[in-house]
Amino acid sequence: MVTTKYKRVLLKLSGEAFGNKEGYGINTATLSKVAQQIKRVMAMGVEIAIVVGGGNIWRGAQAEKNGMDRVTADYAGMLATVINALALQDTLERAGVVTRTQTAIGIQQVAEPYIRRRAIRHLEKKRAVIFAAGTGNPYMTTDTAAALRAIEIEAEVLLMTKNNVDGIYSADPLKNPDAKKFDKLTHFEVLNRRLEVMDATALSLCLENKLPIIVFDLQAPRSIERAVIGEPIGTLVSSETENG
Secondary structure (H helix, E strand, O other): OOOOOOOEEEEEEOHHHHOOOOOOOOOHHHHHHHHHHHHHHHHOOOEEEEEEOOOOOOOHHHHHHOOOOHHHHHHHHHHHHHHHHHHHHHHHHHOOOOEEEEEOOOOOOOOEEOOHHHHHHHHHOOOEEEEEOOOOOOOOOHHHHHHHHHHHOOOOEEEEEEOOOOOEEOOOOOOOOOOOEEOEEEHHHHHHOOOOOOOHHHHHHHHHOOOOEEEEEOOOOOHHHHHHHOOOOOEEEEOHHHHO
């Protein structure tokens, strides 16, 4: 059996990870690939929880720019994440993975309410747990939800996936060919350099709780598996002590 570096992880999937080439809708082929990786990771004995975004269905920031009330736009975004969560849950269960979805807003007809102790018990019973609806609060991103849930369930690492970007760069590598990739950074360095990894609230939560983050390209072969076994992939963000 493969030896893994981590025993409990939180995987953050952006809404774009669910979408087609344009980043919209739900791409069943992509979902199936992600589900198979999650299944293999769980077969290694790793407990995995997943936080999903909703940008492939609804972009609250864009709706606000178009005149929509920010709070209303954010709640609509939470509902978009529930759609993605249900799509992922169905794909995982068809792959043979027992899955539970928990939401931060009450939709008990389709998912359990988020209860920390119940989520941990599901993980201990070797079930995949999907967290939807962010934190349940407007003005909070799903990145913040990922950091918060990772801390609450005592995950050892936050796996932050990107699409077609294999880590953290000094600038957007898709726009600037001279952008420099970082293999390791501290939380402070990411904050001080204002590198666009996640929002400042999420990053501050990881900093305060010494939660390491691995940022990597979801589309890379076996990316989730490689991150879990500790193979160098993407960019590691951790405390100075760990990096030093």
